[in-house]
Amino acid sequence: xxxxxxxxxxxxxxxxxxxxxxxxxxxxxxxxxxxxxxxxxxxxxxxxxxxxxxxxxxxxxxxxxxxxxxxxxxxxxxxxxxxxxxxxxxxxxxxxxxxxxxxxxxxxxxxxxxxxxxxxxxxxxxxxxxxxxxxxxxxxxxxxxxxxxxxxxxxxxxxxxxxxxxxxxxxxxxxxxxxxxxxxxxxx
Numbered sequence: 047x048x049x050x051x052x053x054x055x056x057x058x059x060x061x062x063x064x065x066x067x068x069x070x071x072x073x074x075x076x077x078x079x080x081x082x083x084x085x086x087x088x089x090x091x092x093x094x095x096x097x098x099x100x101x102x103x104x105x106x107x108x109x110x111x112x113x114x115x116x117x118x119x120x121x122x123x124x125x126x127x128x129x130x131x132x133x134x135x136x137x138x139x140x141x142x143x144x145x146x147x148x149x150x151x152x153x154x155x156x157x158x159x160x161x162x163x164x165x166x167x168x169x170x171x172x173x174x175x176x177x178x179x180x181x182x183x184x185x186x187x188x189x190x191x192x193x194x195x196x197x198x199x200x201x202x203x204x205x206x207x208x209x210x211x212x213x214x215x216x217x218x219x220x221x222x223x224x225x226x227x228x229x230x231x232x233x234x
Contacts, residue, residue: 050080051079051080051224052128053128053130054085054131055132056085056136056140057104058091058140059094060138060171062098063095064212065135066134067095067103068213069132079226084109084121085111086116087111112152113152115151119156122156129166130160130167130224131165132170133153140153140154141171142183144187145182145183168222170196171195199212199214199215202230213229214230
């Protein structure tokens with residue numbers, strides 16, 4: 047039997063709200079593997095979600111939401127023992143603050159905690175093209191222990207919708223986070 051996981055999800059204002067939505071949908075389906083999910087969204091994330099998905103359905107999920115400056119959130123401390131943090135989509139500004147250790151809000155503080163505790167930090171970056179500064183920040187974050195997982199969907203599963211396409215990235219993220227799930231596997 048797998049130990050249940052404690053997960054932090056941070057949603058930033060980068061384009062790609064569909065990735066966050068698909069992740070939250072899938073986490074709901076994996077409740078038997080989850081002890082707790084804590085979510086923090088930036089103000090821009092809420093605006094982008096509304097613009098891209100034409101709704102505010104992020105408020106409908108049965109997970110605990112925390113304000114962006116709530117440093118009393120459990121995952122703002124390593125003693126809460128959250129296993130994994132997923133930043134999806136991860137803006138280049140958030141990546142930069144994480145890579146440089148600037149803990150200016152709950153997202154960057156939680157990422158700092160995850161890294162210092164040597165736990166899993168997955169950054170689902172959303173930007174193109176990349177500047178040298180972006181690449182250097184990805185390198186720094188990787189050297190600190192983060193996993194940079196660009197939101198680059200695959201097509202060999204022949205996705206039929208935006209959500210199915212986004213799921214090709216999110217299923218990889220969930221694999222990296224250690225979840226057992228049914229998904230397309232190459233060669234199966």
